[in-house]
Amino acid sequence: MPRRGLFWAQLLFTLILCAFLIVPVVLSALAGLTENFFVGLESGLTLRWVWEVWGLYSQTIYLSLIIAFACLAVTLLLGVPTAYVLARKGGRVSRLIEETIVLPVAIPGLAIALALIITYGGFRDFRASWAFILVGHVLYTLPFMVRSVLAVLSSMNFRELEEGAASLGASFWQRFWTVILPNARPGILAGSLMVVTLSIGEFNLTWMLHTPVTKALPVGLADSYASMRLEVASAYTLIFFVMIIPLLLAMQALSRENRVIATKRAERAVLQERTAT
Amino acid sequence: MTSENTAVSLRACGKTFADGTRALEQLDLEVGGGETLVLLGPSGCGKTTLLRIVAGLEMPDAGGRVLFNDEDVSARPIEKRNVGMVFQSYALFPNMSVAENVAYGLRVRRAPKAEIAARVAEMLAMMRIEELAERRVDQLSGGQRQRVALARAIAVRPRVLLLDEPLTALDALLRDRLRVEIDSLLRSLGITAIYVTHDQAEAMALGDRIVVMSHGRIAQIGTPQEIYHRPANDFVADFIGTVNRLPARFFPEQANGSTELLVRPEDLDVVPAAEADFTGRVTSSLFLGNRTRLVLEGIGPEPLVVESALRGRFDVGTDVPIRVKREGLMTLPNTRPSPTEQRTL
Amino acid sequence: MDRRDYPTLFLLILPAALVFLAFFIVPMVRLAFVGASGEDGLAAYVSVLTTPRHFESMVATILLSLGVTFAALAVSTVAGLFLVRNRFPGRETLISVLTLPLAFPGVVIGFLVILLAGRQGLVGDVTQALTGEKLVFAYSMAGLFVGYLYFSIPRVILTIMAAAEKLDPALEEAARSLGAPAWRVVRDVILPALKPGLIASGAICFATSMGAFGTAFTLATRIDVLPMTIYTEFTLNANIAGAASLSITLGLVTWAALFIARSLSGSTVAASG
Numbered sequence: 001m002p003r004r005g006l007f008w009a010q011l012l013f014t015l016i017l018c019a020f021l022i023v024p025v026v027l028s029a030l031a032g033l034t035e036n037f038f039v040g041l042e043s044g045l046t047l048r049w050v051w052e053v054w055g056l057y058s059q060t061i062y063l064s065l066i067i068a069f070a071c072l073a074v075t076l077l078l079g080v081p082t083a084y085v086l087a088r089k090g091g092r093v094s095r096l097i098e099e100t101i102v103l104p105v106a107i108p109g110l111a112i113a114l115a116l117i118i119t120y121g122g123f124r125d126f127r128a129s130w131a132f133i134l135v136g137h138v139l140y141t142l143p144f145m146v147r148s149v150l151a152v153l154s155s156m157n158f159r160e161l162e163e164g165a166a167s168l169g170a171s172f173w174q175r176f177w178t179v180i181l182p183n184a185r186p187g188i189l190a191g192s193l194m195v196v197t198l199s200i201g202e203f204n205l206t207w208m209l210h211t212p213v214t215k216a217l218p219v220g221l222a223d224s225y226a227s228m229r230l231e232v233a234s235a236y237t238l239i240f241f242v243m244i245i246p247l248l249l250a251m252q253a254l255s256r257e258n259r260v261i262a263t264k265r266a267e268r269a270v271l272q273e274r275t276a277t
Numbered sequence: 278m279t280s281e282n283t284a285v286s287l288r289a290c291g292k293t294f295a296d297g298t299r300a301l302e303q304l305d306l307e308v309g310g311g312e313t314l315v316l317l318g319p320s321g322c323g324k325t326t327l328l329r330i331v332a333g334l335e336m337p338d339a340g341g342r343v344l345f346n347d348e349d350v351s352a353r354p355i356e357k358r359n360v361g362m363v364f365q366s367y368a369l370f371p372n373m374s375v376a377e378n379v380a381y382g383l384r385v386r387r388a389p390k391a392e393i394a395a396r397v398a399e400m401l402a403m404m405r406i407e408e409l410a411e412r413r414v415d416q417l418s419g420g421q422r423q424r425v426a427l428a429r430a431i432a433v434r435p436r437v438l439l440l441d442e443p444l445t446a447l448d449a450l451l452r453d454r455l456r457v458e459i460d461s462l463l464r465s466l467g468i469t470a471i472y473v474t475h476d477q478a479e480a481m482a483l484g485d486r487i488v489v490m491s492h493g494r495i496a497q498i499g500t501p502q503e504i505y506h507r508p509a510n511d512f513v514a515d516f517i518g519t520v521n522r523l524p525a526r527f528f529p530e531q532a533n534g535s536t537e538l539l540v541r542p543e544d545l546d547v548v549p550a551a552e553a554d555f556t557g558r559v560t561s562s563l564f565l566g567n568r569t570r571l572v573l574e575g576i577g578p579e580p581l582v583v584e585s586a587l588r589g590r591f592d593v594g595t596d597v598p599i600r601v602k603r604e605g606l607m608t609l610p611n612t613r614p615s616p617t618e619q620r621t622l
Numbered sequence: 623m624d625r626r627d628y629p630t631l632f633l634l635i636l637p638a639a640l641v642f643l644a645f646f647i648v649p650m651v652r653l654a655f656v657g658a659s660g661e662d663g664l665a666a667y668v669s670v671l672t673t674p675r676h677f678e679s680m681v682a683t684i685l686l687s688l689g690v691t692f693a694a695l696a697v698s699t700v701a702g703l704f705l706v707r708n709r710f711p712g713r714e715t716l717i718s719v720l721t722l723p724l725a726f727p728g729v730v731i732g733f734l735v736i737l738l739a740g741r742q743g744l745v746g747d748v749t750q751a752l753t754g755e756k757l758v759f760a761y762s763m764a765g766l767f768v769g770y771l772y773f774s775i776p777r778v779i780l781t782i783m784a785a786a787e788k789l790d791p792a793l794e795e796a797a798r799s800l801g802a803p804a805w806r807v808v809r810d811v812i813l814p815a816l817k818p819g820l821i822a823s824g825a826i827c828f829a830t831s832m833g834a835f836g837t838a839f840t841l842a843t844r845i846d847v848l849p850m851t852i853y854t855e856f857t858l859n860a861n862i863a864g865a866a867s868l869s870i871t872l873g874l875v876t877w878a879a880l881f882i883a884r885s886l887s888g889s890t891v892a893a894s895g
Binding site: 006007010011013014015017018020021022023024025027028031037038077078079081082084085088089097100101103104106107108109110111112114115116118119120135138139142172194197198201202203204207218221222225226230233234237240244245247248249251252 | 627630631634635637638639641642645646647648649650652653656697700701704705708710716718719720721722723724725726727728729730732733734735736737738742744772775776804829832833834835836839840849852853856862865866869870872873876877880
């Protein structure tokens with residue numbers, strides 16, 4: 001069918017939207033690499049600002065990575081079993097539990113952070129350690145892990161698989177390790193990517209929960225935006241993008257792949273149904 | 278319905294998709310006014326593409342034309358062609374009730390309210406689903422959905438009714454029942470209809486004529502009897518029903534020069550040894566209730582399938598005498614020495 | 623084997639339950655009590671209505687969030703539908719670009735808005751070249767609006783595309799076969815099918831805009847949206863009870879938005895919060 005005017009109008013609109021999202025990112029990358037952003041590109045490209053950021057803020061980057069992976073470990077330990085129990089049980093209690101777990105996403109981080117400070121601020125050592133930030137991140141990212149695993153589990157007939165394994169003599173833990181976990185892997189992987197990405201960039205909680213000795217990356221970013229020259233702030237943002245964009249791209253690739261698998265599964269089911277009738 | 282029935286002509290219609298797939302080779306096709314034409318073939322044979330070209334959902338490749346009663350509608354999109362279409366998935370609008378679904382085409386045409394109400398009531402009565410009028414679509418069974426889809430398509434008094442595998446999603450029992458209903462509906466409406474299916478029984482039951490398709494081409498066009506008893510080629514012979522192949526030497530006079538003879542299982546009878554044309558050894562015996570299906574070896578190069586209504590057991594390994602009904606012997610045009618037109622267009 | 627597994631299931635969910643109880647439920651209850659512990663007592667909870675400064679900030683935040691929600695839904699629906707319903711070279715790249723900023727934090731988006739519309743921003747440069755006057759709007763409500771829009775578009779587009787992909791193409795063809803022109807197909811078939819997705823992503827968009835803090839923090843401390851008001855009460859005025867009561871109110875509003883959306887759309891909402 002020939003492309004009509006409407007097609008081109010929509011394409012133009014979409015391109016403008018893309019530009020709105022991507023141009024600032026490019027601007028920030030450029031600003032972080034130019035000698036003087038106010039003068040423009042003719043002032044020359046440099047890695048000077050990146051090195052400066054590294055000198056000033058590398059601690060924040062390390063700390064954020066530590067927190068992100070600690071957060072991943074905790075959400076895996078807490079989230080995967082929770083998702084399995086929710087998928088197994090169903091019913092009103094399960095829904096209530098799911099609701100509760102998702103609350104930290106619905107309630108602003110500011111409120112949660114205040115609640116944590118009011119309740120646990122008095123425990124000096126805890127308050128001063130990065131574990132305090134970790135607690136906030138776990139609350140915020142756990143729903144994503146649970147949802148992601150739950151979605152995969154409910155899209156397949158895991159009960160039948162489990163019953164099959166049980167009929168072959170597998171105990172509960174054997175089934176959990178050899179049947180449930182391997183089959184939930186796409187969900188676990190997607191959830192893990194999400195958790196790490198969110199943890200690295202989380203600001204609302206991190207800002208409220210941090211102390212001068214536990215400055216994580218987003219805190220450093222806010223700090224540089226407020227007090228550093230534009231080039232330094234941009235270079236810092238560039239480093240952040242370099243960390244986070246591969247994770248986001250991996251997430252996109254994974255969801256595309258999962259979608260292909262899901263369609264194939266559906267197609268096969270339809271085919272089987274057809275040949276059966 | 279309409280005072281005069283619409284004939285449909287396709288002229289030089291082919292379809293190549295953007296990715297280069299040739300879904301439909303260039304072909305011509307005539308559908309008479311009031312006729313029910315069935316497009317039959319395995320999936321990927323081009324039958325749905327052909328239907329969608331008639332509908333206006335696909336545009337034929339350059340040069341192809343679609344005519345409704347000599348009126349060229351090629352340039353018209355589907356919404357301007359006044360066709361009724363029934364989809365395999367029914368495609369009922371989930372945000373509307375049954376009555377709203379049936380009324381939709383008339384509402385789009387800005388028909389007066391009273392007229393719409395009357396027409397919807399008439400349609401629901403005709404399909405015997407009056408009591409479902411206010412139901413939501415997701416509360417309906419498959420068979421009910423099918424009836425709503427038919428009512429919706431017919432409500433707008435379309436020039437041509439197009440049905441794309443309308444019974445495929447139903448279970449076998451319901452399929453048989455709705456097949457009868459659709460048949461009497463099409464006859465009573467007298468509307469021109471094009472019906473796509475991969476089910477030969479459906480095609481036989483419903484079609485005034487059947488177009489058998491394969492790989493984007495028309496393999497044969499004919500009445501159900503012609504298609505079944507005089508297949509034009511191997512593909513049609515094998516796709517419709519079961520067919521046995523016999524070397525020509527068994528019946529040289531019927532072979533008429535062909536190297537091979539075709540015969541349907543029901544035209545092979547189990548007879549007393551004295552009347553037999555030949556005997557075969559039973560390799561499998563399936564009791565089907567009203568008949569027994571036997572597979573015999575030792576006659577021609579291929580095993581022979583025989584369906585016998587005789588009571589009694591046929592044990593594997595025993596020899597069975599067989600007589601061939603002479604009128605059941607068929608030859609294929611393309612195995613004859615003088616090839617005739619293979620594609621009957 | 624169902625019932626026999628119950629103790630094991632209980633054991634599996636216990637760690638998560640304890641962590642949640644200790645670090646979420648208990649602190650939130652505590653926060654609610656602290657909110658009522660100020661001079662005004664329980665009345666602190668209506669301060670959003672009675673204190674003019676808080677009331678204005680609440681109204682401004684709600685208006686801003688509503689505006690962002692509708693703008694994000696509108697532009698994302700156009701682009702999302704277009705990308706689902708057309709196949710052309712470069713399509714995957716466009717989808718990738720539109721969903722990439724999914725997890726950009728608010729602070730960073732604030733900075734991107736400054737680069738776009740700040741004192742040294744692109745918009746300023748372009749408008750100066752064109753009209754001689756420099757357009758700078760980053761440090762105001764308009765800047766916040768742009769930032770929240772940036773934040774919201776990726777997740778709304780994802781939801782809309784997922785819903786549109788599930789749409790049976792035969793529905794649209796059926797409407798057209800019945801004579802419906804393109805705009806009626808959109809109004810009668812496509813938008814109703816997208817409605818649950820639109821409500822769900824709209825609610826998330828509203829809730830995150832209400833509670834967002836990073837973008838406003840980067841742009842300016844003077845923009846009076848509720849999260850900034852809470853932050854100011856807590857840090858500058860040391861009014862912990864006030865900050866607590868406002869936080870609880872804000873949390874109730876965002877939770878209510880998501881709750882209402884879910885009962886309207888009948889699906890689970892907060893998935894991509």
